[in-house]
Amino acid sequence: MSTATLNVRTGPGLSYPVLTQVHRNQTFSIVESKKDWYRISTDKGEGWVADWLVTRESTGSLNETGQQGTVSTNGLRLRKGPGTSEPVVTILNKGDIVSISETSGSWLSVQSGNAGGWVHKDYIDLGAHSSASASPSKNKEAKQGVITAGTLNVRKSPSLNSPVAGAVHRGNPVSITGSVTGWYEIQFGKSKAWISDNYVELSSTPVEVPATSSEFTGKITVNSLNVRSEPSLNGNIAGKVSKGEKYPILSERNNWFEIKLKSGKSGWIAGWFVQKTVAGEQKKSTSSTQPAGEKVTILHNGTNIRSSADVQSNVVKRADSGETFSVTGKQGNWYEIKLKDGSTAYVAGWIVSIRTGSGSESSPSRNTSGGIRNKVITIDPGHGGRDSGTIGTRGTLEKLLTMKTAQLLADKLKSAGAEVIITRKNDEYVSLPSRVSLSHYYDSDAFISIHFDSIYDSSVAGHTTYYYRNYQKDLAYDVHESLADRLPSRDRGVRTGDYHVIRENKQAAILLELGFLSNPAEEANVTSHHYQDLAATAIYHGLNDYFSN
Template sequence: MIKRFLLLLVCFTLVFAVFLPQDIGVAATGTVTIAESTVNIRNGPGLSYQLVKQVKKGEKFTIIKEKDDWIQIQLSTSKTGWVANWVVTKPSNGTTTSSSSNSKNMSATANTNQLRVRSGPGTSFRNIGYLNKGQAVSVLDENENWLKISASFGEGWVAREFMDLKSNSTNSKEDNNNNKSIDKGIVTDTLNIRDEPSTKGTIIGKLSKGTTVSIYSKKNNWLEIKYSGQSAWVSSEFVQIGTQSQPSKTTGIIGKVTASSLSVRDGSSLNSKIIGSVSKGQEFAILDEVNNWIKIEYKSGKIGWAAGWYFNKDKEKSSQIAKDSKVTILHNGTNIRKDPTVQSTVLQRVNEGESFHIVSIENDWYEIKLSNGKNGYIAGWLVTTNGTGPGIDKQGAEGYLKYKTIVIDPGHGGVDNGATGSSGTLEKELTLRTAQLLSDKLKAAGANVFLTRSNDSYLPLPSRVRLASIHQADAFLSLHYDSNLDRSVRGMTGYYYHSYQKKLAEYVYNSTNSQTKLKSRGVRSGDYHVVRENQRNAVLMELGYLSNSAEEMTLTSGQFQENAASGIYNGLARYFKEK
């Protein structure tokens, strides 16, 4: 009798265990809201899994966990299911994608002088400062061509090729009880940063003249600062305590404010305290210039720093230009003009690669010495400068993209490889690579960016189009690479379907083709699902032929990927500017 009872108890326990909810102990990580009229819930993370339930638009569910592009949700106390992340929305927390985990404990050191730090990952972004050789910074984020860094003048992006990366030790020497600064100072000469208050300490970085530092403590003749998130020390001999210094000797240059209202700060960085303001049209003698910040006497007896990119400087600056400063032409057929304006007479046309000595700078134009001995002017955004030449950046692209909603669709993915190149390149991998570079540029400009896929996963074409509708996209960009049985075929093609999409297609295509210099196959109507079924402005870009072995080498290069992303970015900016 007892044996029979025990046997029944064991059987009951086993049967009961089978019907227990399987994931009830997994911590929830938020909620999702169904975004489509009818959505299928499946018993696994994929379209091949069995349908367990249909839910309606507006229903909310608790998230259990996520896997690739699928979310496991709690349907009831004893039932769970999986829903595709492209048919739901999550509550917005106002944050952007976090930095890659690889970047969280990274620092980098500049390996060249006068390295420009920009507001976004691309040469079209505004220049916000400079790094000198040996100067170390913290790395916040990265892609294959650019690093997002934190420097003394704020956050910005630098070209990856000019930085040496290294991992930071997980054991910080920082004293967590000493997080409040007691003073500020300005570095008066190039200054070594050491790991202890002694000349015997290891040099872990350098600070440039004019850098503003926060001081956390003093020990003998040494000052404690924060460097790459750690406690560090510099000699007090080369730091001027306080930022309200006596007027320095003028540089002989007059700066005119171009912003309607411009903040004046107590140091040469966006992190410095605002101590005053100046207005458009006011002119000031420039006392000093550090990392594109200008030191001025903004009121009688009061000295401060203002962002140099909001000043026009008069032609007296020519005396400050090094004798070897040159510009190099970026495009064939560039105009050299008589005066610094696009309405001025064209003196001659020059081609890509030609170089000229800089005579002076006037607003956004370089005055240059021509081969015939005469002087002419060239727009600063049409050239590059050598290491000692002062740079000019054309402003504006960010303004046209800010707050725009862009959906980027990297073609193919998962089981769908797309085209395969003559050397084995997979289209699905290359489209994602381009999309991620483009996404970083658009986010830096303030756009709201959504990728239809962010990893190697399959997504049906209707779901890609649906994302454009869900997010009310201002533009939908489907990125692809082409293939042909005739391996000699090459070039770039842009496609639209509806007439209202043509303008976007032309702007994006023309800009990208000009930037990459591939053979132009033009913009044409194409019967592709992602543009045909799309009620938003949409374009499908075939960015070159993987089947052509020579073109495949070009398409997979870092330079082409950067140019393609920049071309699409600039094309979007021009489209929204003219819209």
């Protein structure tokens, strides 16, 4: 312990009540770990302590190691615990590199990308990766991206067990310099750091980190925090800072940050109560991503203006064709605009035209929604009612997931002026012939059947597009190309498929398998709102390409 007395809490967080107190040099068994906390067994029962205030020691039966190794077989099950009865977390394949943190008998606790768990030692080849300094083979990258998560931890190495180096926020631009499975290496200040690749949308345009006089900014995360004269709890209290305040970070020492106060003086604060970001990153960057004076013009009457960059967010205003708003920022495919009362809101980029400060005009909507407008598009959420479809390893029901994705797609298409038909609007059973009949009745310009896949081999992952008739082929390739460009999952290509809803369909019809629920890692990914929205956006753009050709 780094303090004389340490609070043991009833849960893994500083907001939980204190169960008891323990003292320096006392030793306790670790029952469980969760993010930055350990659950330990005390004479008052089990409770939680912060991992930055304790030192973890190895025991005879559970040994720590700094090794790395390579998976020697395909289809290796990564389990939650050291035993074949433990649930499977994900599947590893031959050649995957893992970081080994502990051993227990014949089992190794390993980290692979953003997945951690236990594997049998017989299937790990230490080989050339036996040194503590070994690291997964890194691919060099030169890409640009935008963060899609609200707040995303930046880590010192590509592992969830790695110390947090700071944070980035939704809409922040990042320069990607390298990658390993599940992780991107980014430029973080003047050094390199790592973020999960699940929360980055790649961009085709360059992004820049704003130049500032201070490399990092620290945001206070607790209500009141002492500023001390030296980087230690023994330092004299020189002042206090409050939750939400931000200060330039001048230097770091042993997880303490030296900050510059508003008075001009400097002092030290405990780093575990500070969220570190690249200076200026939390401010909305308009000059680097939006030309000065840029405006958007609404193309359709009744266009929804929303509270955030999400089709599920609240509608704060409805605008009509011809209305113009100033652009104050951008998040993904959405524009942040300034309303007449001075507040800001968001509008989808695919239903507006853009005018720059120089007067030149681009119209993503005329190039995108122009093809879709007035088209009749039938969306078919697979399964429903007594037909659940496939069931994921974590219990995900395909019938509910297809419904969510279909609704996201419908919202985007309606916003662009399409007439949308949905074969089922809730959890109900609809026969396959009835689905096809709806496509014929409305004389659909396109029929999109949405599904998620399953197979006995849980290592298989990716998205696939199927068609049956030759007149469906162009639609299949246009939509699939858009999916392949935008989805982070494996591209399994375009194939012919003998499925009733496309085989018996006289219209241009395709069936999409957007991911494998039989793969635990992919199941976790495709059930996220981010992935579903990404898939809906990709289908939308694919349809636009099809109708514009």
